[in-house]
Each structure stands twice: as structure tokens, then as C-alpha cells.
Amino acid sequence: NAGVTQTPKFQVLKTGQSMTLQCAQDMNHNSMYWYRQDPGMGLRLIYYSASEGTTDKGEVPNGYNVSRLNKREFSLRLESAAPSQTSVYFCAGKGNTEAFFGQGTRLTVV
Amino acid sequence: DQQVKQNSPSLSVQEGRISILNCDYTNSMFDYFLWYKKYPAEGPTFLISISSIKDKNEDGRFTVFLNKSAKHLSLHIVPSQPGDSAVYFCAASGNSGGSNYKLTFGKGTLLTVNP
Numbered sequence: 001n002a003g004v005t006q007t008p009k010f011q012v013l014k015t016g017q018s019m020t021l022q023c024a025q026d027m028n029h030n031s032m033y034w035y036r037q038d039p040g041m042g043l044r045l046i047y048y049s050a051s052e053g054t055t056d057k058g059e060v061p062n063g064y065n066v067s068r069l070n071k072r073e074f075s076l077r078l079e080s081a082a083p084s085q086t087s088v089y090f091c092a093g094k095g096n097t098e099a100f101f102g103q104g105t106r107l108t109v110v
Numbered sequence: 111d112q113q114v115k116q117n118s119p120s121l122s123v124q125e126g127r128i129s130i131l132n133c134d135y136t137n138s139m140f141d142y143f144l145w146y147k148k149y150p151a152e153g154p155t156f157l158i159s160i161s162s163i164k165d166k167n168e169d170g171r172f173t174v175f176l177n178k179s180a181k182h183l184s185l186h187i188v189p190s191q192p193g194d195s196a197v198y199f200c201a202a203s204g205n206s207g208g209s210n211y212k213l214t215f216g217k218g219t220l221l222t223v224n225p
Contacts, residue, residue: 004153033212040119042217043154043199058212090153092213098144099213101153 003027006091006102013081013109021076021105023091031094032074033058034066036087037104043090049074081109113137114202116216124224129187131219133200136181140202144213145174145185148197157198158185190223197221 007022025032030051035043035058045058049068063085065077078085086109092099115134123129133143141162146154160167160174160183167174173186187194200216 031212035215040217042116043215045212045214048212092153094213097142097159098156100156101146103153104151 004091004093004100004102006089006105008105009103011105011107013078013107015082015109017081018077018079019081020078021089021091021107022073023075023102024073025091025093025100026072027093027095027100028071029093029095029100030071031099032068033092033094033099034064034074034076035090035092036060037090038087046076046089078107081107083109085109111136112216113140114200114214114216116198116200116219118219119217120220120222122222122224123190125192126189129185129190129194129221129223131185131187131198131200131221133183133185133216134181135183135202137202137204137214138181139204140214142203143174143176143183144201144203145172146199146201146215147194148199148218154199187221190221192223192225195221195223 004025033048034046044060047066049055052071067075089105091102144159145157147157148154158172176183197218199218201213203211203213
């Protein structure tokens, strides 16, 4: 039982490059979330999906797009990476109460 | 506008003593509160939660207290152990924590427990 799996774990991009962060959960949760963690800023919500087929913006959505491919998978896309998007990204699935997080993707944009 | 505030970026305590981490919130719609623990290079892990219908919830060494009138909650760890050293995040949600309601996090408090 893997819980929430994120790939890749590490990535270095050049400014302007694009990439997709993948997330899959095996806990049958309806809701899935993407957060970013920056020093001194805590966890900030980028996008979330309350159920399959729906997505909504969170606190810091600019520069990102998401796809809820099916109930298991929720991907985060950076179309044109910027240095300000250097961060650690966490995906989470949420049941009735608490959210369960993946191990994170450390992204550096140079 | 920060809806969940953890005003202490860090806290240092001696092993065996009590650790008290504080959290304040501003959104009156929040009715479910959680604490997460995060070690470096790992994802946050759920620690303990409390519903607004309660004022205390206890799980082993961890107790969360909720003061709704003050919009304040605290996490008590007794006794503190070196393995408790981590960043602790306070989080809140509405809709009684229902599956579709997002979590709003504070900025975190780094707890260091010294042997």
C-alpha cells in the first residue's frame, strides 16, 4: 500500500522549460491537492480537485495547470518554468478528515 | 491574508519537558483542526485532530486543545523526546473536515528537543 506516490523526486529545469509532476493515490480518496512549500511560507495550496472531473484554483495557481486524469491521478504542469517556481511540491489525497501526503518533488528552476 | 497563523517560527525544549505549540485562526467557518509533523525530505504526516464540537483531544503523548472563542488551538507534547524534533504545521478546514473541503495550513513551527 503505497498511499500517495509522486514522481519525480528531484528535477532541475531551465527557465522556460515545461514539465509535469505526477501524483497517484491508492486510497480511493475523492479529493486531491497540490501544495508548494517554501522557506518561511508553510504549505500553500496551488490547485485542488474535489472529485474526478473537477479542479479549482487554490492560493497560488499562477503559472500552473492541473489535470485530474481519473480518481487515482492528479498531475501538475508547469508550461514555462520560472525561477520563482523553485520549491518543494507536495501532492495529497484527502479522505473524510485528514490529508495524506506524498514524499514531495524538489524542483529547481535555473 | 493569512487565515491560519503560527507566530512562533521555532521552539526549543529539553527532553522530558512539555512542548507547547500554538496556532491561531481567523476564519469563523473553520470547524476542524489538524496538526501535521514534518521531517526534512519527507512529506507531512498527520498527527492529531480536533473537531470544533470538542475542546480537547488526546492521543498518547499528544494533546490538542481548542478555544473557539479565542480562535486558538495548541498542541501539547508530554514528555518531549528528541525524535519529536520536526516542523509542526497547524491546519484547518470547514465543512467538518469533509472530503471535499481543502486544508489551510500555517507556516509551521520548528521544534527542537534537546537531549
